[in-house]
Amino acid sequence: MEFPSSLSSNERAFLHRAAQSLGYSSKSKGKGPNRFLTVTKKDGPDKPQHSMLLNPSHNTLFVIHNLLERFPISNKERVDMQLSTRSAASLVSEAENALDKNKASGRLNKGIPVVPPQRGSSEHDAFRCSLPVQEHKQEIIKLIRENRVVLVVGATGSGKTTQIPQFLLDECHKNHEPCRIFCTQPRRLATITVADRVAAERGENVGKTVGYHIRLESRVSPKTVLTFCTSGVFLRTLMAGDASLTTVTHVIVDEVHERDGLTDFLLTKLRDVLPKFPSLKLILCSAALDTELFRQYFGSCPVINLKGRLFDVKEFFLEDILKLTGFKKKEMMNHNAEAHETKNKQKSLTEWCETLKNTSVEEEEGTSALSRVPEDSSVLDGEDGALNSLPENNPEQLEPWLVREMDSCISNIFLNEDQDAFIQLFNLILYENMNVNYRHSETGTTALMVTAGQGFLTQMEQLLHMGADVNIKASNGWTAADFAKHFHQSESLELLKSFLEVCSPDGSTVEQQVTVESSNKEEELLKLYHQSFDDELVDLDLIMDLLHYICSTSSDGE
Numbered sequence: 075m076e077f078p079s080s081l082s083s084n085e086r087a088f089l090h091r092a093a094q095s096l097g098y099s100s101k102s103k104g105k106g107p108n109r110f111l112t113v114t115k116k117d118g119p120d121k122p123q124h125s126m127l128l129n130p131s132h133n134t135l136f137v138i139h140n141l142l143e144r145f146p147i148s149n150k151e152r153v154d155m156q157l158s159t160r161s162a163a164s165l166v167s168e169a170e171n172a173l174d175k176n177k178a179s180g181r182l183n184k185g186i187p188v189v190p191p192q193r194g195s196s197e198h199d200a201f202r203c204s205l206p207v208q209e210h211k212q213e214i215i216k217l218i219r220e221n222r223v224v225l226v227v228g229a230t231g232s233g234k235t236t237q238i239p240q241f242l243l244d245e246c247h248k249n250h251e252p253c254r255i256f257c258t259q260p261r262r263l264a265t266i267t268v269a270d271r272v273a274a275e276r277g278e279n280v281g282k283t284v285g286y287h288i289r290l291e292s293r294v295s296p297k298t299v300l301t302f303c304t305s306g307v308f309l310r311t312l313m314a315g316d317a318s319l320t321t322v323t324h325v326i327v328d329e330v331h332e333r334d335g336l337t338d339f340l341l342t343k344l345r346d347v348l349p350k351f352p353s354l355k356l357i358l359c360s361a362a363l364d365t366e367l368f369r370q371y372f373g374s375c376p377v378i379n380l381k382g383r384l385f386d387v388k389e390f391f392l393e394d395i396l397k398l399t400g401f402k403k404k405e406m407m408n409h410n411a412e413a414h415e416t417k418n419k420q421k422s423l424t425e426w427c428e429t430l431k432n433t434s435v436e437e438e439e440g441t442s443a444l445s446r447v448p449e450d451s452s453v454l455d456g457e458d459g460a461l462n463s464l465p466e467n468n469p470e471q472l473e474p475w476l477v478r479e480m481d482s483c484i485s486n487i488f489l490n491e492d493q494d495a496f497i498q499l500f501n502l503i504l505y506e507n508m509n510v511n512y513r514h515s516e517t518g519t520t521a522l523m524v525t526a527g528q529g530f531l532t533q534m535e536q537l538l539h540m541g542a543d544v545n546i547k548a549s550n551g552w553t554a555a556d557f558a559k560h561f562h563q564s565e566s567l568e569l570l571k572s573f574l575e576v577c578s579p580d581g582s583t584v585e586q587q588v589t590v591e592s593s594n595k596e597e598e599l600l601k602l603y604h605q606s607f608d609d610e611l612v613d614l615d616l617i618m619d620l621l622h623y624i625c626s627t628s629s630d631g632e
């Protein structure tokens with residue numbers, strides 16, 4: 075058995091005497107930090123070992139083969155496995171071998187308690203002091219000193235895992251008390267990261283004062299005082315015999331609230347063995363407030379409740395995030411260009427409506443219904459330009475003279491109430507195969523819309539019979555019914571209503587056709603986003619932009 079170099083000369087002298095009285099031989103070798111004390115049986119280390127025949131099953135061989143492929147053995151391990159005569163010079167490599175064997179078997183190494191070295195300073199010092207657990211440092215130390223089992227309850231992030239083991243290390247250093255601490259974690263990854271973090275907080279690298287041990291991997295040395303390990307590794311060590319706890323001073327079982335099988339089993343085992351090891355302290359850490367069960371299980375052990383670190387939760391919807399981050403995709407840009415075009419069309423239509431309104435006011439000197447533009451005229455400013463896209467309406471696919479003619483008919487009907495324009499319009503529809511739902515190239519209006527707006531009932535009926543669609547929206551989002559309503563053409567509205575009652579199988583009404591469009595910028599942005607991205611997918615670009623925004627605009631912990 076080898077003892078670590080950290081022993082004082084007095085301690086080494088004590089061990090030499092103890093070894094002698096028990097009939098063992100002991101020897102100190104090396105200088106300064108490399109001085110190790112080894113205790114061997116009188117027979118000497120060279121006594122040949124009894125060999126045992128191992129007959130692994132086919133299945134076992136298969137598993138071993140797989141494991142060796144995943145974790146190939148090093149040259150050194152290969153040499154060590156040869157049955158060679160072991161020389162005294164191989165004492166150090168023997169110790170390393172023992173570590174490796176324990177690593178593979180998933181059991182903790184043997185060791186003795188030592189006084190932890192003084193903590194070094196680190197960049198995390200200020201952060202550590204800000205953790206809620208710091209306020210309870212003295213209370214925690216006192217309770218652990220005075221009780222066999224202590225339960226610490228605190229919200230996630232209060233500092234239980236990283237700080238409580240360090241309180242013990244610092245306290246033992248201050249009082250020159252040897253200690254050997256194990257802290258169990260339910261997960262392998264957490265075991266490694268928390269060990270790394272605690273070592274860094276003490277200004278060290280992992281593997282010195284602070285180490286970790288998970289199955290098939292460990293970073294510990296004879297100087298390791300605090301070992302983070304998985305519940306599985308700790309349990310496996312206990313299964314090999316309770317004696318492994320002889321030199322352990324503190325066991326911290328973390329995340330007991332998770333109630334995973336291994337941790338629960340570990341707690342059962344630890345409760346059973348506690349009476350056998352009077353100097354062993356057990357600390358349970360839980361993030362859940364409902365801890366009565368654990369408290370009772372450990373004979374009404376004392377409980378420390380830590381305050382959590384609460385941060386304001388800000389709620390953002392997708393449209394807020396799009397606005398805050400200025401997120402733009404190529405597809406969104408394309409949609410934006412389309413939206414820009416629609417905006418121009420809306421502007422033209424607004425001008426049309428204004429012209430018509432002014433003309434009517436001049437004609438009817440304030441008594442006209444048109445002088446009382448209804449409250450909802452705000453829809454004219456609507457920025458949403460949800461145009462129905464019908465391929466036959468695309469002026470680019472039509473001959474230019476047809477576009478010119480159709481545009482002129484629609485604008486003349488609307489702006490000049492030109493009855494003759496109807497003759498030309500119907501000619502184009504009937505003889506030039508123009509679509510009855512053709513939309514004016516600059517405003518997106520259809521013949522039905524302008525006819526409804528002007529209250530030309532006979533022509534409206536004709537258009538409806540020719541298949542005019544009442545659902546089409548102009549560039550400002552208005553349907554024919556909106557035009558009728560806006561320009562107070564109640565008869566037009568009635569006609570559309572009765573037409574819908576007859577023709578609409580889904581029972582939609584004219585009231586439902588009257589569109590209330592929002593001018594909300596965020597909504598527009600949201601619509602643009604939805605048009606360019608499939609909601610079923612996760613938008614990693616947006617997430618990256620959001621993370622970047624959070625990192626660049628807020629300070630730590632906000």
Ligand SMILES: Nc1ncnc2c1ncn2[C@@H]1O[C@H](COP(=O)(O)OP(=O)(O)OP(=O)(O)O)[C@@H](O)[C@H]1O
Nearest residue numbers: 228229230231232233234235236237267268271361
């Ligand atoms: N590996 C790490 N890297 C960076 N910061 C860390 C790391 N580990 C912990 N921290 C920081 O230290 C704080 C306290 O962590 P700690 O794990 O001690 O809290 P805890 O109360 O045990 O929470 P939990 O119940 O989630 O384990 C965390 O909120 C985090 O800010």
